Amino acid sequence: MSSGVLSQARSLAADRRLVDGTLALLLTVMAQGQLPSGTSSWVRAAMLVTTGALAWRRQAPLLVAATVAASVAAMGLSTDPPSVFGEYLAVMLASYTVAEQSPLPTAVGGLLLLILGIVGHDWRSPEFAGVSGFVSDSTIPVVIWLVGRAVHVQRGRADRSHDLIRQLESDRAGLAEAAIAEERLRLARELHDVVTHSISVIVIQAQGAQRVLPADPGQATEALRVIEHAGRSTLTEMRRLLGLLRDETTQPRSPQPRLDELPHLIDRVTAAGLPVSFVCRGNPLPLDAGRELSAYRIVQEALTNSLKYAKPATAEVLLSWHDDSLELDVTDTGHGQVAATGGGRGLVGMRERMETYGGELETGPMPNGGFRVWCRIPAGEQQ
Numbered sequence: 001m002s003s004g005v006l007s008q009a010r011s012l013a014a015d016r017r018l019v020d021g022t023l024a025l026l027l028t029v030m031a032q033g034q035l036p037s038g039t040s041s042w043v044r045a046a047m048l049v050t051t052g053a054l055a056w057r058r059q060a061p062l063l064v065a066a067t068v069a070a071s072v073a074a075m076g077l078s079t080d081p082p083s084v085f086g087e088y089l090a091v092m093l094a095s096y097t098v099a100e101q102s103p104l105p106t107a108v109g110g111l112l113l114l115i116l117g118i119v120g121h122d123w124r125s126p127e128f129a130g131v132s133g134f135v136s137d138s139t140i141p142v143v144i145w146l147v148g149r150a151v152h153v154q155r156g157r158a159d160r161s162h163d164l165i166r167q168l169e170s171d172r173a174g175l176a177e178a179a180i181a182e183e184r185l186r187l188a189r190e191l192h193d194v195v196t197h198s199i200s201v202i203v204i205q206a207q208g209a210q211r212v213l214p215a216d217p218g219q220a221t222e223a224l225r226v227i228e229h230a231g232r233s234t235l236t237e238m239r240r241l242l243g244l245l246r247d248e249t250t251q252p253r254s255p256q257p258r259l260d261e262l263p264h265l266i267d268r269v270t271a272a273g274l275p276v277s278f279v280c281r282g283n284p285l286p287l288d289a290g291r292e293l294s295a296y297r298i299v300q301e302a303l304t305n306s307l308k309y310a311k312p313a314t315a316e317v318l319l320s321w322h323d324d325s326l327e328l329d330v331t332d333t334g335h336g337q338v339a340a341t342g343g344g345r346g347l348v349g350m351r352e353r354m355e356t357y358g359g360e361l362e363t364g365p366m367p368n369g370g371f372r373v374w375c376r377i378p379a380g381e382q383q
Contacts, residue, residue, distance in 0.1 A: 017055075020056070028086075030051075031051050032048070033086075034084035039082060046074045047082065047084075050072055050090050061106075068091060069113040069116060069118075070117065076121040081124060100148035101152070115142075201227075201230045201268060201269070202231060230268065257300075258296060262319075266278050269306075269307055274306055276315045276316065280318075286379075291380060298353065299317055301349065302350075306330075306371065310332040310334020310370070314332065316330070316332075328376075334371065360376045362374045
């Protein structure tokens with residue numbers, strides 16, 4: 001709790017004590033002025049206790065109710081118990097406070113004490129003695145007690161509403177933070193997939209161009225063309241992702257890659273030096289954009305790793321459509337992709353994508369050599 005809140009709480013508590021003290025003083029002056037001139041000093045003292053105790057009514061409501069009840073009952077021991085309006089106001093205020101400030105059992109106990117005090121006060125009174133007098137004198141304090149309970153219940157509801165609002169605000173903040181973290185993770189995966197693939201193509205093509213330039217300038221030119229195309233694609237994707245990071249909602253967005261673009265991806269990888277065959281089986285299912293993007297990125301990452309670690313080799317991409325899912329099987333005939341299982345982000349990103357959609361992922365070297373990436377993506381609700 002901040003110092004400002006503590007200061008406000010202390011100021012409010014001090015204000016309440018001042019209000020209660022002032023009210024007790026006014027009732028004391030009123031009650032003492034209403035007592036007959038011949039009232040004994042001990043009755044005046046009991047009246048002083050009755051009204052003065054109200055200065056602590058919100059700090060100790062049950063104790064104040066008990067004190068008021070005892071002092072009122074004590075005045076009933078006199079030969080002519082006083083009955084003044086200031087005294088009656090004190091009883092009503094004590095009844096209201098114990099009902100409004102206390103839990104139900106305490107509030108009921110306070111009311112019973114006050115009723116006993118009234119009975120003790122009236123039992124020798126020529127005006128209020130008897131059942132009818134007791135009931136008449138107790139009715140208004142009971143009604144005031146009921147008002148206090150209604151205020152207590154309503155205040156409890158308001159407090160619970162405020163607590164619920166604070167909890168909802170806290171939950172909303174937590175959900176916002178989680179959404180931001182998830183979005184950052186998604187963008188990190190996108191950046192990794194886009195940049196790793198394109199830079200790998202650029203590096204491998206540049207190396208090939210250097211080797212063949214003296215002997216075959218035409219092939220070197222083709223390699224440079226592939227480098228240019230990969231570089232331009234990478235810049236486009238980078239601008240799109242940076243636009244998302246800046247939240248530039250007015251900036252046009254390039255479409256996310258989809259499965260029907262896999263042939264173009266395979267052509268680029270083949271041109272970069274890794275021959276890839278592509279097979280599609282079954283009847284395609286409609287996938288939502290997130291699942292389709294994840295499938296594309298997994299193929300892209302698997303081929304990128306094969307391109308980086310498996311050369312010289314060939315690769316195969318197999319898409320198998322089932323009634324409720326899509327299976328992807330990417331294999332190569334190389335021997336070096338085992339190195340990709342180290343500390344890189346590629347396979348971690350694949351696993352995160354599968355966890356997002358409840359899919360399955362298996363990666364690792366094959367018994368007869370080469371490396372395999374297999375996954376199953378549930379179709380989810382059909383679009």
